[in-house]
Amino acid sequence: MNPETEFYFDTCLLQAYGEVNQLGGVFVNGRPLPNPVRVRIVELARLGLRPCDISRQLRVSHGCVSKILARYNETGSILPGAIGGSKPRVTTPVVVQSIRDYKQGDPGIFAWEIRDRLLSDGVCDKYNVPSVSSISRILRNKIRTQSGGGKPSQYGPVYPYCPYTGPRMVAPGTGTGTGTGAQVGLPRNWCDILGFRDFMSPAALSGSDGHAAKVEDWTSRAFPSGVKGAEKIHNEPEIKYQQQPSSSLPALVSACSYSAPSQYATYGGPAANYMSSGPGWQPQSSGLGPGLGPGLIIFLLVFVSADDRKPQSLLNKPPPSS
């Protein structure tokens, strides 16, 4: 990508989201860094760069670099945590399972009857019994969609921060202490694994766990047409980008095949080089060994778009041997 194009992207993003940090990097307040950047941070760290250098090179605040690396070291994942939502205050897995059982036992059962049974069976007490509307929602959202008789774990992804049970996640024993439970810092929704999931794959709209796709990666919103055009329409009004004279953009993006590099390129000025062709990217990739190289990343992206669940084993690659 040439400098003019970089500038174009930066300008677009800046105008669309309007935030530039002290290092000159573009960011969106409240939104995670694009996953390619997160990957890059980890990769540079694995190459021996100091966090401060990574921060400068990628134009990401050192606090953010520190946080991502710390999380990576702890969990083996580069992924941001699950944003939004709330813990099930009443609709716990046990309750959902009970509701499922009631429904299966009597498909014609009313929500209020289920509610009564939850109380009478002692599954809930009067303080934590779900409302009728909640039960209806559960029936609608969590049970109807599990027509296969789904295993209880179906409910898991709704709040188990991370259904991943690989060695890294269970390992720390006590979790991090940052408060989210033993499985910390990973998305409860593995369909969110990479931000460009919805960037790349409309099919990802309906995650395997029934969650709607999140627009986890703000950069994807910079390219609403073509790829994302089929989804998340409700987000579009806020996309000022569309107001840009962006007729050339689709072609540009298309030229990139919506690959990860196009995302990298949107992030920051010179840092835009880190994946496309710049000095930051190329030299290091060869020495990575088991690390994530650009090829692997691209592979990952394609992989993610093909199957939401598979990448967890890839993204939660073995932690640094440090």
Added chain:
DNA sequence: CGCGTTACGGTTGAT
């Protein structure tokens, strides 16, 4: 100067 931590303003999504 490097880095861990945290207040802050923000977004998101289940309830």
Added chain:
DNA sequence: GTATCAACCGTAACG
């Protein structure tokens, strides 16, 4: 359909 709330985000600043 909307409001609330608690999760998370990255930045900036502090120590």
